[in-house]
Amino acid sequence: MIIKVCGMREAENIREVEQCSMLNDQCSIDWMGFIFWPKSSRFVSEVPAYLPEHCQRVGVFVDASIGDIMSAVNNFALHFIQLHGQESPSYIIQLKSHLPVGIKIIKALNIATADDLPQTKPYEGIVDYFLFDTKGKCVGGNGEKFDWTVLDVYAGCTPFLLSGGIGPDDAERVLNFHHDKCIGIDLNSRFESAPALKNTEEIKRFFEELNKKRYE
Structure with a gap:
């Protein structure tokens, strides 16, 4: 199971989160996300003094220009582009033509009921992954849940x-x-x-619970 921690910004916290992941031999943080949407309280306005070396880096964007995305790709050495806005399939195809080989695209889609799932269809074969998020939530995380059972009927290939x-x-x-x-x-x-400041003790506790319940 891939574990992605999003909304990172502070250099020392990035280092601590990465290290607490490396101390656990059964759970690890595989991807670390940076939010490039200026309206987010987790907005990253400059390159931190430390960037993760053992986690792949995800850039989160909302209806950004291709130029802005390419700037972040170069400055942060991103491995993934996560799109949280109204980006169309044609826009994504154009974006992919500018990206270095190997960078993958995640399209975030807001879900409340099974009726929201058909929105995945235009992106099939264009994006590499979907991220199913709470409908109506702010970009960057506000702790709202949605009923994952609605995903039981998802029959896409992505x-x-x-x-x-x-x-x-x-x-x-x-x-x-x-x-x-x-x-x-x-x-x-x-x-x-606090926004963009992860509690490493809570992450460790979550990993411990995952390990414990996995073998109950």
């Missing part, structure tokens, strides 16, 4: 990550969700002491 208010007490909920296209989870605001 793998996805779960998001939407996952917190330290949700290990059992995560492990009880099963879908053959679900590849991981996205952690953000419910693991924070």
